[in-house]
Amino acid sequence: MNLFELNEQYQQLADRDDLDPTVLVDTLDSINDAWNDKLNNIAKWCESLDSDIDFLTKKKRSISDELTYRKNLRSNLMTYMTEAIDERGLKEVHTDDFILKPRSYRQSTVIDHEDKIPVEYRDYEKYKGKFDVKKNDVYKALKDGKHVPGAHLKDNRNTVIK
Structure with missing residues (x-):
């Protein structure tokens, strides 16, 4: 079933974009149609909407x-490009259209096992009973050379395209 099979009055109603529940009820009530025909047309309209919902x-x-x-592909291409430039030991590459500069960003804190994180790096207040890892505190500790079980730092290197 599609909207073309609806009566003209229902078709005009279906084409409107300003239908809030009150306007819809008032407009449906104002259509002078037999009760069964009205329900039949509304059911057709609902089937048409179901089809639209499935498509969308x-x-x-x-x-x-x-x-x-596309995000993953871009990430993989950037990683490849950064590694290719780093393997040659270059600080900057000039192509016909771009200047490519690999650079290091702040290392990422990777939590391997939350249950192994020591108590001093947990925030129990945040979720009342459950804990949240204080990643910034873990980062500082790891950066200072301390060992934090269940966590490590990961290099974060990428290429800037100018």
Whole structure:
């Protein structure tokens, strides 16, 4: 079923974008149609909306998947480019269109095992009973050369494209 099979009055109603629940009820009440015909047309409209919802849900999933794919691809390309420049020991590469400069950013704090993190790096107040790791405190400790079980620092190197 599609909107073209609806009566003209229902078609005009379906084409409107300003339908809040009150306006919808008032407008449906104002349509002079047999009760069964009114319900039949509303059911057709609902089926049409179900079809639209399914289409949009699939489209949203498709766009989300494509966005994730492109983000991951970009990340992989940047990693490859950074490693290629680093392997040659270069600080800067000039191409026809770009200047590529690998640089180091602040290291990332990686929590391998939350249950192994010592008590002094946990925040029990935040979630009342459960704990949250104080990643900034863990970072400072690791940076100062202390050993923090269940955590380590990861290099964060990337290339700037100018």
